[in-house]
Amino acid sequence: MELPPKPEPLDVNFVRQNFPAFSSAELSGSLFFENAGGSYACADTVNALHDYYKLNKVQPYAAYNASKHAGEAMDQSRRRWAEALGVETDEVNFGPSTSMNTYVLANAFGAVIGPGDEVIVTNQDHEANTGAVRRMAERVGATLLEWRIDPESGLLDIAELDSLLTDKTKLMTFPHCSNIIGAENDVAAISAKAHQVGARVIVDGVSFAPHTFPDVAAMGADVYLFSMYKTYSVHQGLMVLRNGVAGYLPNQGHYFNRQIPTKRLTPAGPDHAQEAAAGAVLDYVETLGAHHRVMGGTLRETVASVSSLWRAHEAKTLAPVIEVLSAAPGVRLLGPAQLENGLHRCPTVAFVPGSREPSDVAGALVDAGIMCSSGGYYANRVLEGLGVDPDTGVVRLSWVHYTSDQDISTLVKTLERVLGLSA
Ligand SMILES: Cc1ncc(COP(=O)(O)O)c(C=O)c1O
Structure with missing residues (x-):
């Protein structure tokens, strides 16, 4: 019997079905962009x-x-x-x-x-x-x-x-x-x-x-x-x-x-x-591996293949956010737009919003349903090294493989509005 085509790239709808948070009424209308602080747990973790x-x-x-x-x-x-x-x-x-x-x-x-x-x-x-x-x-x-x-x-x-x-x-x-x-x-x-x-x-x-x-x-x-x-x-x-x-x-x-x-x-x-x-x-990772038909002979191989799918999805979702922040007047984006030599530019994106207080900008994003925050994130030495006051800090947006294209497009539109690029 011929197998259906491999679901590649990452099937984010399938991914999200494996996270109870994303089907809960409490989260509906909110988009989670503070994953560098802590991720939601997958269903296998919650059940275990x-x-x-x-x-x-x-x-x-x-x-x-x-x-x-x-x-x-x-x-x-x-x-x-x-x-x-x-x-x-x-x-x-x-x-x-x-x-x-x-x-x-x-x-x-x-x-x-x-x-x-x-x-x-x-x-x-x-x-x-x-x-x-x-x-x-x-x-x-x-x-x-x-x-x-x-x-x-x-x-x-x-x-x-x-x-x-x-x-x-x-x-x-x-x-x-x-x-x-x-x-x-x-x-x-x-x-x-x-x-x-x-x-x-x-x-x-x-x-x-x-x-x-x-x-x-x-x-x-x-x-x-x-x-x-x-x-x-x-x-x-x-x-x-x-x-x-x-x-x-x-x-x-x-x-x-x-x-x-x-x-x-x-x-x-x-x-x-x-x-x-x-x-x-790791059961969840294997479920993803089986769904995408990238199961390896060992768990390490499966983990590596699934991680590649995660990274490709993240790289795709990173580009539009970097683009809007780079275009916003007065905004200082911290960190590189992308990296070479196969190194991953993780979707942890911090920025200084010009003369505005990071907490005001984060507040406006939260009001629009973007779950994020501002601050120094216990990275005071990094911020000082970049000439940023750790007490006021930065706005940080961070996401992972379960963040959907739809979430990203809403984030981009909201950033455009909050940062004055659109009405
Ligand atoms: C890069 C990094 N290292 C270390 C830590 C500390 O981890 P833990 O909260 O498990 O002590 C954090 C926590 O946010 C972190 O982001």
């Missing part, structure tokens, strides 16, 4: 959490059924995410948030870094991936070096990194993508440079992972972090520890658990329900 709370909300890993099921679901989430990210199961760690994961990491690195050592941070990071590391370097007497963004483009120039890396560099942290300028950094190239001098590498993938579930192994970073509440899943931070980092860093958990790699740097202990439901989003 519901089922866990209803049936299995007991202490996991005991011999009775409810407890066995709870533990199995938690283990399954870890195994599935490991396969999705292309890493080993015991390299996947769940913590309460990315901020908490980086805080614990920084503390642990403080025990192996000292005077005479050098640590590189950037001013392109969200504060979560830089503040704790900066404080640690100061506390232990290490030298802190800052890889700074270009004050116009907001981009990090990889050529400048060469002058910062030395054989004293022990650690460097940087973002896969900034939550203000939306530009993907070449993690593999940067990690390779850092590794050449023997430095360890921490990458904040929070603003990138919602757009592509990453091939973490291929990027080579020692630590890769993201927040699952922005990837259609639960409110937990996922931290991949590779290249022996979990064993190299001193144990931060209970002493009797020190032999368990996934307990060494997550002292908060797991939120059982969220850990059990964390893997359900």
Whole structure:
């Protein structure tokens, strides 16, 4: 029997059927453009959490059924995410948030870094991936070096990194993508440079992972972090520890658990329900893979194919928004219009609306049904580096693969009106 044609590009109607929020009466008439703050959860996530709370909300890993099921679901989430990210199961760690994961990491690195050592941070990071590391370097007497963004483009120039890396560099942290300028950094190239001098590498993938579930192994970073509440899943931070980092860093958990790699740097202990439901989003990805007939032999392959569909849809929807913001008088668009070399310009779009207050412009957009906001988004150093006052901040519009063409065209028309390009 001949198969119907492949639904390509991304079938956004089908995507949206997998998100309960989009069929709810409460959301009708509102368009969601604050995804960089947190995404809606897919139905698989909502159902998995519901089922866990209803049936299995007991202490996991005991011999009775409810407890066995709870533990199995938690283990399954870890195994599935490991396969999705292309890493080993015991390299996947769940913590309460990315901020908490980086805080614990920084503390642990403080025990192996000292005077005479050098640590590189950037001013392109969200504060979560830089503040704790900066404080640690100061506390232990290490030298802190800052890889700074270009004050116009907001981009990090990889050529400048060469002058910062030395054989004293022990650690460097940087973002896969900034939550203000939306530009993907070449993690593999940067990690390779850092590794050449023997430095360890921490990458904040929070603003990138919602757009592509990453091939973490291929990027080579020692630590890769993201927040699952922005990837259609639960409110937990996922931290991949590779290249022996979990064993190299001193144990931060209970002493009797020190032999368990996934307990060494997550002292908060797991939120059982969220850990059990964390893997359900990958069922959703497989549903998309099957619908578009791009299922691979492994979950990693399916995730990669589905992520390509997401990226292509995002690139298409980004262009008209960039165009209208670039044409609006007095508006300063932050970040590049597009990127080269296959790097993704994520649809996280921040702008300074000329002499108007960002909060006024965001308010006018909200009044028109565009769910968005203004502010500094914990990216004070990025904004200062771009000459923008973090207290007034920017208007930020951010979307993902489930944002429809119709949403984009309404956004564009509303922006034209609010920014004075049309009546
Ligand atoms: C780029 C980036 N990094 C880190 C974080 C912190 O993540 P969490 O809220 O899980 O601590 C955020 C949160 O918005 C973020 O946007």
